[in-house]
Structures are given as structure tokens and as C-alpha cells.
Amino acid sequence: MAQVDTIYDRYFQTALDGLKADGSYRHFAELERHAGQFPHAYHHGLGRDITVWCSNDYLGMGQHPDVLKAMHDSLSRSGAGAGGTRNISGTNHEHVALERELADLHGKEAALLFNSGYLSNWATLGTIAARMKGCVVLSDAANHASMIEGIRHSRAEKMIFRHNDVADLEAKLKAIPLETPKIVAFESVYSMDGDIAPIEEICDLADKYNALTYLDEVHAVGLYGHQGGGVAEERGLAHRLSVIEGTLGKGFGIVGGYITGSAALCDFTRSFASGFIFSTALPPMIAAGALASIRHLRSSQKERAAHRQAVAWLRESLDRAGIPHLANPSHIVPVMVGDATRCRALSDALLQRFGHYIQPINYPTVPRGTERLRITPGPLHTKADIDSLVEALAILWREHRLANAA
Secondary structure, X not given: OHHHHHXXXXXXXXXXXXXXXXXXXXXXXXXXXXXXXXXXEEEOOOOEEXXXXXXXXXXXXXXXXXXXXXXXXXXXXXXXXXXXXXXXXXXXXXXXXXXXXXXHHOOOOEEEEEOOHHHHHHHHHHHHHHHOOOOEEEEEOOOOHHHHHHHHHHXXXXXXXXXXXXXXXXXXXXXXXXXXXXXXXXXXXXXXXXXXXXXXXXXXXXHHOOOEEEEEOOOOOOOOOOXXXXXXXXXXXXXXXXXXXXXXXXXXXXXXXXXXXXXXXXXXXXXXOHHHHOXXXXXXXHHHHHHHHHHHHHXXXXXXXXXXXXXXXXXXXXXXXXXOEOOXXXXXXXXXXXXXXXXXXXXXXXXXXXXXXXXXXXXXXXXXXXXXXXEOXXXXXXXXXXXXXXXXXXXXXXHOOOOOOO
């Protein structure tokens, strides 16, 4: 048996060696976050504190006092775990309260919790598209892997339309009989380029061609809209979406995913999605923390205002330093490098020499030749933090003889 294992291990190692050779092997930074000190964290590999610039805890809500108190109180009251799947003793009061809050946040009849945003996309798209006979899914070319995998799992017919291209979407919708069930699946804020979908135009086409709309708002909830309901809320379009999917692990700073929609659609997913039915429920303390985070962000504008200011200051500072970054209307600031090995080298130097941690984004997350440093400044980054980062980037840009912005 040991000899057989060795043969398979050679295969695994050869594949890993290939990733290392082309610069796309992923290295994990072992961090220790300290409550009250975010965006600073202790790096166990370096043995010192560093500044984190690539966190998806966009607003720092993972360490907000209201959130921590809610989680501590729930832990003391209910214990650590949920006790089972939602169907078998695992539905706790906190889950029900959180689902009601999420439905209200998005102006929908109902919501359904999942253990992650990935699972909510995979299970929901995979279930709805599979069970509606003859369903066709029209998927944006830049959709997240979780949406792609859910559609693939459904075995429904799939059409990919060019990214954010409503003309191409309409041409594909026109080719499908009006009575055929259809789902248009897309995102609001796309996480790598930071661009935003033409939501209203897509809704118009869905109405015209009798299609459901499935909007992934994971990089927008908490950050956009007067109550943190995402781009659809900000643009007054939430009522036009069939499904709004989101995460609790980014803007809200905890963990978990969800969908919101009609009571029938959510109950249908609850009743048929194996990824929901057979998963142990989120611990009640997680749901309590998420509920506290959502309620705070529905009433407070402070975090979103400070977040916008930090993003604006970073962009202005990068422009002054001549460092190229993708222009977009969102909070995501991609500094373009265009080479996997160099992107890794820049990331390593930023961390080891200057104490700034930005994970390099390489293939297959982005196409080859578009490798980048994806920066997500937040309300807890100071101007001094941003100035220090940009100064370090400018030094490395010169040392590596990279092209400046035009």
C-alpha cells in the first residue's frame, strides 16, 4: 500500500511543482488578528506585526464591539454549536432572527442561511436550475467559481454572455423560446476588476424575455446602499431581482452565506438543496454576531463614509506616485503587474521589507498576463498607513523597473 501511495504522491508533487514553476502556487500567511488592532495583525512566519491590505473584512466589523458582545452573550447562553442540521434540531432562534433581518434588509419575503457564500451559490443555482425542467442559465463570463460550479452541478443548459454586455445577453435571450425557464446569473461588484454590473438593464431584459434574475452581492452587502443592502439597494432595484445572494463573511465581518427572495423560492431551496439539507447549521453565536453586524450597519453611515474616504485617498496617492491601477467605481483597487513571478516577488518584498501584506492574485483566479496586487483599503486604515504602503510600492516599482501609469 505504501508503494502505491508513493506513486500517487509523485503525481501530486509533479502537479505542485508545476504551480511553483509558473508562479501560481499559493502560499498561506499565518496571521493572528488581535481584537481592536485591525488592520494590523501578527505574522507568525515573520515574528512581527504587519498591516493587512487584502482582507475581505472590508469594514472591520469582525472586531466591532457590538458584534463581539453579541457573540460572547450567545456563546454563554446557547453554547458553541447548533446541535445538528437545520432539519434535525439545529434551527436555533438566532438563525430565524437573522433570516428575518436579511429578508427585511433586501426587501424580500424570505431568506435562507448557508454555511458560506460559496455554498449558497452552489446549492441554490444547482438546485433551481436542475429542478426546473428545460431550464437555461445565462451566466456572466466573469462570474465567481461558486456560481459556475452550481450551474455545472445542475446539468442545465448554460449560455455564457460577455462580461457586463447587455447586447450579447439580449442576443442569447432572443434565441431561447419565451416559455423556456431561464435564469440570468450575475454579480454586482466583481471582485477582481472591481467593476459593477448594469443591473437595471439586465432586469429590463429579464422582464422582456421572461427570466429569473440571480444577483450575487457578496462584495457589496454592508458597503453599498443606505442600509448596507448592496448595489441593488443603492440603485433602488432590489425589488426587481428574483434572488439576491450575499455573504456574512465580507462586509459584515463574520462567516456564512444566504439567499433572499420570495417565500416560495426560499422554501423550495430549503426543501430540495442537498448542500443545505445535509450541512450542520451555523453555530448560534455566529448568527448572533452577524445579526448584530447587520443591525449596526443598517443604522450607521460612519463605517461606509470612512471606507469611501480611504479608497479615494489610496487612489489619489497611487496616481501621484504613477503606479497603475484599474479605474473602477468600487472599493477594490487592483494594482496591475502582469507577471506571476514578479507579482509574487513584489508581494514578498512588501511583506518582508516593509510589513505590508497584500496577497498576489495570479492564474487561475485571473487570466495569465493580468496578475495583480488586489488592495482593499478599509475605514480603519489611516492616511499614514496608506502613505506608507504607497511609498513602499513606489520604491519597489523603481527597483523592478516597472512601467508607470500614463
